[in-house]
Amino acid sequence: MSYALAADIGGTTVKLGFFSEAGRLLDKWEIPTNTDDNGKNVLPDIASAMDAYLKEKKIAGTDILGVGFGIPGAVLPNGSVNKCVNLGWGVVDIAEEFRKLSGFKAYAGNDANVAALGEVWKGGGRGYENAVMITLGTGVGGGVVLKGEIVAGSFGAGGEIGHIPMMDDETECCGCGKKGCLEQYASANGLVRVAGRLLKKSREASLLRSFDVVTAKAVCDCAREGDKLACEAIRFSMSLLGKAMASVSAVVDPQVFIIGGGLSKSGDLLLNPIREAYGRYVFHASRATEIRLAELGNDAGIYGAVKLVLNALKA
Amino acid sequence: MSYALAADIGGTTVKLGFFSEAGRLLDKWEIPTNTDDNGKNVLPDIASAMDAYLKEKKIAGTDILGVGFGIPGAVLPNGSVNKCVNLGWGVVDIAEEFRKLSGFKAYAGNDANVAALGEVWKGGGRGYENAVMITLGTGVGGGVVLKGEIVAGSFGAGGEIGHIPMMDDETECCGCGKKGCLEQYASANGLVRVAGRLLKKSREASLLRSFDVVTAKAVCDCAREGDKLACEAIRFSMSLLGKAMASVSAVVDPQVFIIGGGLSKSGDLLLNPIREAYGRYVFHASRATEIRLAELGNDAGIYGAVKLVLNALKA
Numbered sequence: 001m002s003y004a005l006a007a008d009i010g011g012t013t014v015k016l017g018f019f020s021e022a023g024r025l026l027d028k029w030e031i032p033t034n035t036d037d038n039g040k041n042v043l044p045d046i047a048s049a050m051d052a053y054l055k056e057k058k059i060a061g062t063d064i065l066g067v068g069f070g071i072p073g074a075v076l077p078n079g080s081v082n083k084c085v086n087l088g089w090g091v092v093d094i095a096e097e098f099r100k101l102s103g104f105k106a107y108a109g110n111d112a113n114v115a116a117l118g119e120v121w122k123g124g125g126r127g128y129e130n131a132v133m134i135t136l137g138t139g140v141g142g143g144v145v146l147k148g149e150i151v152a153g154s155f156g157a158g159g160e161i162g163h164i165p166m167m168d169d170e171t172e173c174c175g176c177g178k179k180g181c182l183e184q185y186a187s188a189n190g191l192v193r194v195a196g197r198l199l200k201k202s203r204e205a206s207l208l209r210s211f212d213v214v215t216a217k218a219v220c221d222c223a224r225e226g227d228k229l230a231c232e233a234i235r236f237s238m239s240l241l242g243k244a245m246a247s248v249s250a251v252v253d254p255q256v257f258i259i260g261g262g263l264s265k266s267g268d269l270l271l272n273p274i275r276e277a278y279g280r281y282v283f284h285a286s287r288a289t290e291i292r293l294a295e296l297g298n299d300a301g302i303y304g305a306v307k308l309v310l311n312a313l314k315a
Numbered sequence: 316m317s318y319a320l321a322a323d324i325g326g327t328t329v330k331l332g333f334f335s336e337a338g339r340l341l342d343k344w345e346i347p348t349n350t351d352d353n354g355k356n357v358l359p360d361i362a363s364a365m366d367a368y369l370k371e372k373k374i375a376g377t378d379i380l381g382v383g384f385g386i387p388g389a390v391l392p393n394g395s396v397n398k399c400v401n402l403g404w405g406v407v408d409i410a411e412e413f414r415k416l417s418g419f420k421a422y423a424g425n426d427a428n429v430a431a432l433g434e435v436w437k438g439g440g441r442g443y444e445n446a447v448m449i450t451l452g453t454g455v456g457g458g459v460v461l462k463g464e465i466v467a468g469s470f471g472a473g474g475e476i477g478h479i480p481m482m483d484d485e486t487e488c489c490g491c492g493k494k495g496c497l498e499q500y501a502s503a504n505g506l507v508r509v510a511g512r513l514l515k516k517s518r519e520a521s522l523l524r525s526f527d528v529v530t531a532k533a534v535c536d537c538a539r540e541g542d543k544l545a546c547e548a549i550r551f552s553m554s555l556l557g558k559a560m561a562s563v564s565a566v567v568d569p570q571v572f573i574i575g576g577g578l579s580k581s582g583d584l585l586l587n588p589i590r591e592a593y594g595r596y597v598f599h600a601s602r603a604t605e606i607r608l609a610e611l612g613n614d615a616g617i618y619g620a621v622k623l624v625l626n627a628l629k630a
Contacts, residue, residue: 285472
């Protein structure tokens with residue numbers, strides 16, 4: 001029997017997964033991400049963890065089809081990493097380096113892109129082959145999947161939906177250095193920022209005023225209780241997202257959008273204003289695009305990483 | 316020797332092309348588009364014209380690899396046309412219908428997408444495989460080519476760049492029924508509209524005031540002579556285009572943008588403000604995207620249509 005392994009590398013932990021050839025998740029575990037010395041131990045740590053696991057399970061290395069990686073940075077179409085600030089990496093040829101460490105074939109993609117691939121394969125996008133995933137977390141991540149494959153982009157910036165320019169009058173900087181990116185409004189942090197501005201601007205009573213620190217969860221909870229200002233913040237943030245999605249449809253016209261990340265737990269509270277704005281801004285031909293929630297949670301990355309391996313073997 | 320044929324169907328004429336298997340344009344000619352009776356004669360007319368041509372040149376039908384079509388309407392990924400208002404067509408399975416008429420294999424794409432494919436193959440995008448073409452004519456057409464193939468989109472709306480939402484305060488309707496689409500500002504008509512608004516709003520002297528009817532050419536000519544208001548109109552229109560292109564890069568991150576259509580004849584007068592705005596709005600990873608002029612003019616469509624045939628044979 002053949003297997004494949006996955007490593008979804010985050011800034012603090014690496015999620016590891018062990019899959020059957022058919023794509024069933026057989027086991028998963030985590031190891032810490034050691035970012036010391038420009039992250040030079042990250043790949044060796046993963047190789048050791050996988051080696052120990054396979055020895056323990058008495059699985060021969062020859063039964064491993066390959067290892068897929070999700071990387072929190074830009075990955076070029078050839079799979080090489082082009083700068084990964086979170087890990088301290090510069091240019092890293094993962095396939096070459098990991099083969100030297102482990103003997104396994106390795107394939108890499110950007111983490112948001114790989115999560116999108118996982119959701120299309122086994123999650124909210126099951127049954128579709130053209131999909132765009134948008135992850136609403138600390139930032140806004142994105143991944144474009146066409147004909148079942150990641151659109152990595154010529155400079156590794158495919159699916160950087162969070163950096164679509166949305167507002168010309170923004171005064172604060174986005175993490176990327178620009179001003180007015182979607183991420184500044186539609187991420188968890190963005191929603192908090194939008195709510196904070198509304199609180200400052202108006203004198204209206206709001207449940208949010210009782211919080212020492214307003215979090216995205218607080219905004220969603222208060223909106224669910226009917227708090228007007230919290231509702232307005234969500235409508236503002238998610239309308240911008242719906243509008244950005246209309247732009248995305250005018251480029252790649254996916255069958256489905258998959259909304260994931262921590263914020264997406266609020267479900268219809270977010271989906272309703274997203275759908276309303278999308279319908280208003282989208283080109284008529286794309287009005288029927290599905291907008292669905294992600295289903296795999298934190299496992300999307302390891303699923304997608306293993307799909308990279310299986311896609312490569314198929315090609 | 317083998318050959319392929321192309322038909323780029325427009326609202327008034329059909330451009331026909333005869334190509335060698337290697338993709339050299341050997342001959343081209345035009346026939347009128349007969350849109351009577353819901354365009355039922357369009358395909359038969361093309362079949363007859365091709366048949367007559369091949370007989371005259373004494374070329375056997377067995378030497379024809381296939382026929383590619385550019386269609387002025389939505390074309391689904393399977394190549395079937397889903398409504399083409401200009402021709403009066405509803406749903407048309409071109410491959411099936413044209414095979415019945417001619418015996419040839421047929422492949423179809425949306426005209427803007429097919430022109431993009433042509434430019435990538437033999438024009439301004441030569442040597443690239445990920446490119447986005449933007450055609451500035453009466454409207455703003457677009458075509459996305461990834462890995463050398465058209466992104467048709469799930470609903471035939473891939474590359475509908477002209478309908479990216481740009482302005483929330485627009486009061487007039489776009490041809491598509493929405494308000495504030497890129498096409499309303501960055502097409503030839505859009506540029507005229509923008510100039511007209513500036514003329515109305517300001518009392519400043521302008522060469523444009525001497526025209527009975529202001530055309531896009533007049534705006535460009537006056538801008539070239541240093542007319543302040545004409546320059547301002549171009550800067551406004553092309554900045555919006557550059558900003559929209561930054562959004563496109565955050566989705567598919569092409570290696571190159573190819574700017575074509577009648578307006579593009581003004582070259583650097585347009586490219587300079589496009590590049591300036593693109594640089595300001597684009598995600599840093601994509602700053603090096605090339606922005607080039609189209610090279611094939613009206614022949615882009617027949618080149619791309621034939622490339623559809625060659626791509627299909629390769630697959």
